[in-house]
Amino acid sequence: MNVGNTVHEIFGRLPEKAALYSEPALNQPLYTNLHVHLPPNFGSIQSIDDAIAHAKQEQIVVLGASNYYDHTIYTTFAQAAVKAGIIPVFGVEVLTMDEALQAGGILTNDPKNPGKLYICGKGLTRFDDLDDATLVIWQKIRSGDAQRIEQMIDRLNQIDFLGQCEIRLQYDVIAQTVAEEKRVPVHTVFLQERHLVQALQQAIWEHIPEKDRAAWLQQLYGVQNAIEAEDVVKVQNDLRTYLLKQGRAAYVDECFVSPEEAAQLILGLGGYVSYPALIDGAPSISPFEGPPEVLVEHLLERKIPAAEVIPTRNNLDTLTLYVKTLRAYGIAVGAGTEHNDAVWLPLLPHCKRNVPLSDELLSIFWEGACVAVAHQYLQAKGAEKGVRFLPDAAARHSQIQELAAIGASVIATFTN
Structure with a gap:
């Protein structure tokens, strides 16, 4: 079974929206992780089974992979997750270069390289039958990185x-x-x-x-x-x-696509664009990200409807301020752990110095995970709806609320 068929097999078998499990599951936030790197991406997760076993042990009900370069492994991931009663979310992480920001010397979510911008895709549903424009970008990323x-x-x-x-x-x-x-x-x-x-x-x-x-x-x-x-x-x-690193003996310039190409790729893969915020994960908050309202302005200018954070990088108070501000402007927010380092840490996100997330943050991250699940569900059902960028703030709020309710019902139906 190819990856695209796997997505439709998981979500296509569920009832239509009107017949979904009706318990108001949003009232009881569950544990989620929307951003990990699974093998063969580098990291401390040893295998798909390892990831699923830890997620099950930590009572995580939604686990999102953000792998790059090859997504063949998503079939194995999906099958293992479903067997364990965990809903998989499929994502991608793309390195881009914003030439205007680079020319201005402006740092974004990379703490050292002006203009270098990480962009994530969430809720991917198309992997196998891609249009020509999407394939061109996909091959550009793959071949460029392999050559480097x-x-x-x-x-x-x-x-x-x-x-x-x-x-x-x-x-x-x-x-x-x-x-x-x-x-x-x-x-x-x-x-x-x-x-x-x-x-x-x-x-x-x-x-x-x-x-x-x-x-x-x-x-x-x-x-x-x-x-x-x-x-x-x-x-x-x-x-x-x-x-x-730059200036060293084995350094080679990175191969980038533009943020616009990354967004086109993500949409071509059936997903939606999400901005991974670094915030105080660097010695100082970047001009692109600070203060919170400035980050919101930049995301809205770029028509990005969602954001995500890796709380282990952040202090609780700073993270809370940013997450609440993003959500107040109608931007859906999820959280993950990345796991792109050799040192193992729990799959359940927490802040710096092992400070646990507040109930308020857990609720917002649960909502963000429900939005991702709903997007995959609706796409698998052939619906045109899902996460879209909407210029009106009230419309963005309504979209999040509607999709979160659908996603929560999908999760309840799936796990009961």
Whole structure:
């Protein structure tokens, strides 16, 4: 079964809207996570089964994947989620470059690169029969990223200090290793920077004795300060910083599409655009995002109807201010954990320093997840409705309320 058929199989079998389970489920918020990266994307989730088992244990009823490059794994994800009584939400994350913001030196949701803008898609329902315009953008992203990673590998292999220790990397070998570790077909693996530094760290561990690693890494980085050589995750992050970032030996310019192309791709995949807000996840809130009303203005200018946050980055008070402001302007808000790091954390979102979410935030995030579920349900049913950008604030509020009620009923029907 292909991914598109999976979506329709899950939601198409449910009753029509008028016959959905009628219990007012919105009155009792349930736990959700709308943004994780599943294997083969880099992260601490070891397998689809691992993700579902943890979600079930943490009583999460809606789990949203935000993978990029290949979505073949979504069929396996969907089937495992349904079996566990969890509703899957299908998403995508796209790296874009806004040239006007770049020219103005304005940071957005990337804390270091002006104009670099992450954009997410939620509620994807079309994967297999895409129109030509969508396919062109999809292939542009995939081929551009694959070429960049291959160039980075070539540049790593040209570093004499690595060559002297017979350390060499190969795209196919790394991809095969990732596929075996994550238990996915190798053709679904599109390597990321983090995959490269993980493979490089493992090669260093194989070739350099433990007692020599700190001094050896110090030479590799070309620094005099003390170097971490025991914490594997820290070593991988340092390798990325000293070798792959701008101005370093293996840096290669990223391949971007424009925000407009990303939005076209997301709509072509049957989803809706969502902005992943960084807020105080950086040393200072970016000009694009602060204060909250400015972020709202930027989203409305770009006709973006939804936003999402990764609360583990944020302080509770700051997060609350932003989420309430976004929702007050008729922008649906969801939350996730991303899980794009090697360190494991719970799937249930929480704020910095393990501060739990307030009931108010849980309610808003539950509503946002219900909106995503409703969008997938309506699209699978062949309805033209779903999440759309509406210029009128009152209309945006009504849309959220209507879709959230449908989504809550879908979840209640699905889980009862």
